[in-house]
Amino acid sequence: MANLEGTAASTANEDVLLSLNDIRRDYVLGETRVEALKGVSLRIHRGEFVAIWGPSGSGKSSLMNILGLVDAPTSGEVSLEGTPIAKLTDNALSDLRSRKVGFVFQSFNLIPVLSALENVMVPLQIQGVGAAEVRERASQALKDVGLENQASARPDKMSGGQRQRVAIARALVTSPSIVVADEPTANLDSENSYMVVKLMRELNRTRRVTFIFTTHDPRLLDLVDRKLLLKDGLLQTDEAVR
Numbered sequence: 001m002a003n004l005e006g007t008a009a010s011t012a013n014e015d016v017l018l019s020l021n022d023i024r025r026d027y028v029l030g031e032t033r034v035e036a037l038k039g040v041s042l043r044i045h046r047g048e049f050v051a052i053w054g055p056s057g058s059g060k061s062s063l064m065n066i067l068g069l070v071d072a073p074t075s076g077e078v079s080l081e082g083t084p085i086a087k088l089t090d091n092a093l094s095d096l097r098s099r100k101v102g103f104v105f106q107s108f109n110l111i112p113v114l115s116a117l118e119n120v121m122v123p124l125q126i127q128g129v130g131a132a133e134v135r136e137r138a139s140q141a142l143k144d145v146g147l148e149n150q151a152s153a154r155p156d157k158m159s160g161g162q163r164q165r166v167a168i169a170r171a172l173v174t175s176p177s178i179v180v181a182d183e184p185t186a187n188l189d190s191e192n193s194y195m196v197v198k199l200m201r202e203l204n205r206t207r208r209v210t211f212i213f214t215t216h217d218p219r220l221l222d223l224v225d226r227k228l229l230l231k232d233g234l235l236q237t238d239e240a241v242r
């Protein structure tokens with residue numbers, strides 16, 4: 001049951017943002033080969049809000065690394081907005097990734113010596129955006145996550161939920177097509193977990209950004225459009241939630 005594309009979303013082809021075709025990912029450790037993904041085919045459409053869930057070791061992180069263009073599959077094809085990734089040079093791939101993909105991590109990955117605003121400014125500075133525009137766009141992104149009053153606070157003075165909101169602002173500040181969030185709530189209590197996913201949901205609607213996140217927590221699945229169950233490296237179900 002590896003190929004379930006189209007069962008939850010029957011949007012027209014031109015709305016396909018990411019397309020994965022028969023993705024396999026093996027890890028070789030000495031004599032041992034671990035087959036983390038065993039043939040996953042999937043289409044993510046523009047504007048979707050998607051959760052990938054499943055037991056530990058089912059291949060969620062492996063799949064997210066491929067969806068975020070940070071890892072290449074052992075075999076199979078990945079396309080972003082119709083561009084086959086395998087044909088790109090390393091430089092073209094990192095340029096595409098920095099323009100089109102935002103990342104949110106389980107452990108926030110904020111720079112401790114920078115303020116909230118400065119953390120959000122970093123991706124734009126890396127892209128070479130001018131100083132005034134960097135400040136303006138980063139301030140707007142912080143406002144979008146409700147943290148305009150915390151602009152000068154350092155991460156260690158913030159709660160886990162606030163830190164993850166800063167990380168979401170940082171992911172959105174470059175106006176990516178898709179935000180890939182691997183276990184964004186793993187270090188949060190249930191109240192903050194719900195709040196963070198609800199915030200991503202609102203931003204998905206207001207900023208028209210596609211989100212895909214992984215979770216172990218079934219309660220968070222109520223907030224999504226589509227949920228994909230991954231088990232033993234294969235997609236088991238692909239359900240539209242509403």
Ligand SMILES: Nc1ncnc2c1ncn2[C@@H]1O[C@H](COP(=O)(O)OP(=O)(O)OP(=O)(O)O)[C@@H](O)[C@H]1O
Nearest residue numbers: 027028029034036055056057058059060061062063
């Ligand atoms: N870098 C690696 N080297 C070797 N094996 C790996 C590597 N990364 C993942 N694996 C193996 O691949 C399988 C899938 O791992 P993966 O981390 O993708 O699953 P997961 O669903 O994200 O798990 P978890 O929920 O525990 O994070 C597991 O058997 C894991 O041990």
